[in-house]
Amino acid sequence: MDIRRLLSTSTLALALGGLLVSGCSSGKSASGASASATQAQAPNAAPSPDLASYYGQKLKWHACGATGFECSTMTVPLDYKKSADGDIKLAVSRKKATGPGKRIGSLLVNPGGPGGSAIQYLQGYAAIGYPAAVRARYDMVAVDPRGVAHSDPVECLTGKQMDAYTQVDETPDDKSETKKLTTAFRNFAQGCEKHSAKILPHVSTVEAARDMDILRAILGDKKLNYVGASYGTFLGATYAGLFPARVGRMVLDGAMDPSLSSLAMNRDQTAGFETAFKSFATDCVTHRDCPLGTKSAADASHRLEAFFSRLDAHPVPTGQSRKLTESLGTTGVISAMYDEASWPELRTALSHAMAGNGAGLLALSDSYYERESNGSYANLMAANAAVNCLDLPPAFSSPAAVTAALPSFEKASPVFGEGFAWASLNCAYWPTHATGTAHRIVAKGAAPIVVVGTIRDPATPYKWAKSLAAQLDSGTLLTYDGDGHTAYGRGSDCIDTAINTYLLDGTPPKDGKKCS
Structure with missing residues (x-):
């Protein structure tokens, strides 16, 4: 388990991806970490001569996936500082505006992660699930x-x-x-270095944002219109910091706070999952089938802690060769915190696991990790670690540092704190040094940017949205008083209307607007 992964939004039900960080301003960040004062590298200048060929390339589109989708491949430099060092190829997909109405331009979408496939998100949800009026006027x-x-x-x-x-x-x-745990982290890092040494130093969020600007130019758009969820908000905010004058209509849903250190971010996220679990527990105890009792949320919390302790000592059979261990069981519970629609499934899975059948919780855990039934995994968790460990210095440098921080994590969450603290050690063994640091993003001069926060969001705590909206020179905060991760397209007419209106006519919601 690596809690620094933020899962994406959408009805793809926990299959896509979301986490991590960038910006501009001086002084100290809210967490006390030093904040960068660097705005960008010539953010609004014409492409430098060594990048002109990338900006001027033409894409060759071909039909792919379901009816109406096209795919292509774009070329970007492996290293923007040394473009002569070679190229990499990025997969692109689109579905053209369906009409009626005048085409606005392209709308780039990203579901989060880091590591979530934007193409899978587009073809599986966005290009068919976004409102018809939006799809009519944008190339998705x-x-x-x-x-x-x-x-x-x-x-x-x-x-x-x-x-x-x-x-x-x-x-x-x-x-x-x-x-055993530190050895596992080392082996994972060494495996990444063995199989992906060339690209590993070049998967930062800053580089991905620069790639998006090349794509914007290739598509013929003067400005970037963008909807990013979860980690996608950090990617979008990073773009805005680099290219403020090229920001079009931008929605950052389930926002991250780029001014936070990795330690502060992990601890905040720990508290976020505690908030989400309390909401689940408060609901659970009102149901007769609640496996955590019907007394109170506090009692439910104690019962879950006791269950995890039993799993630690005695893993539960699942009907497969893999048993449900404490780590897999914890991940299963965490995965259901992203969407309140998963709460009934979690109640059932916990009931069965407590009775000796861990198959349900294992299935939730496998969904989180994107494990297929044949035993293969998507590259989500590999990419997640690679981006996170490059974007920020590690939260901890050693097991001793984790031990010292345990009280603060356990205070943030009695249920999840210990496991989340130890999971935050993974980047200590990463083979490439971090190239990013915590910093504020101002994006002075950018068009209005809508920042969306959900009050009981587990993965991107609400205070992150408030912080990012305040940092951005043109930030507008839109609040959803609800549960689950992100808000757009999750059932609130108020949220959806505000975002759709902004995407279609450019009018952002009033700063501070609150929906339920």
Whole structure:
């Protein structure tokens, strides 16, 4: 389990991806971390001569996927600082505006991750699930970011190795278990270096944002229209910081706070999952079938902690060769926090697991990790770690540092704190050094940017949206008083109307607008 992955929104039901970070301003960030004052690298200048060929390329489109979709491949430099070092290919897909109405331009979408396939999101949801009026006037477009899915994917472990990795105990009780955990982190990192050494230093969010600007130019758009969810909000905000004058209509849903250090971010997210679990527990105890009792949310929390402790000592059969361990069980519960529609499934899965059948919780965990029934895994978790560990210095440098921070994580979440703290150690063993730092993003001069926050969002706590909206020179905060991760397209007419109006006529909602 790696909590620094933020899952995406949409009715694709926990199959796509979401996490991590960038910006501009001086002084200290809200977390106390030093904030960068650098705005960008000539953000609004014409492409430099060594990039002109990339900006001027023509895409060759061909039919792909379901009816109406087209696919192509774009070329970008592996290293923007040394464009002579070679190229990489990025997969692109689109579905043209259907009409009626005058075409506005392209609308680039990203579901989060880092590591979520934007093309899968486009073809499986956005290009058919976004409102008809939006699809009528925009070409719906997606590019898998570098290192993700169809774009030179980062590869680390085999399916069997990933099975072993996801089962490692992340609440070590002694030195022996701690060593097993750190060995697992090292083996994962070494696997990534072995299989993906060339691209590993070049999958940062800044580089992915620069790729998006090349795509904008190739598509013939003067400005970038964009909807990003979860980690996609950090990618979009990073673009705005680099190219403020090229920002069109931009929606950042389930926003991240780029001013936070990795430690602060992981601890905040721990608290976010605690908030989400309390909401689930409050609902659960009102149902007769609640496996955590019908007394109170606090009692339900204690019962879940006790269940995890039992799993730690005695994993539960699942009907497969894999048993439900504490780590897999925890991930299963976490996965259901992203969408309140999953709460009934979680109640059933917990009931069965507590009775000795862990198949339901294992299925939820497998969905989170994008594990297929044949034992293979998508590259989501590999890309997730690669981007996260490049974007920010590690939260912890050693097991001793984790131990020292445990009280603060356990305070943030008595249920999940210990496991989340240890999961935050993974980047300490990464083979490439971080190239990014925590910093504020101002994007001075950008068109209005709509920042959306959900009050009980587990993965991107609401205070992150408030912070990002305040940082952005043109930020407008739109609040959803609800549960689950992200807000657009999740059942609130108020939220959807505000965003659709902005996308279609450019009028942002009033700053501070609140919906339920």
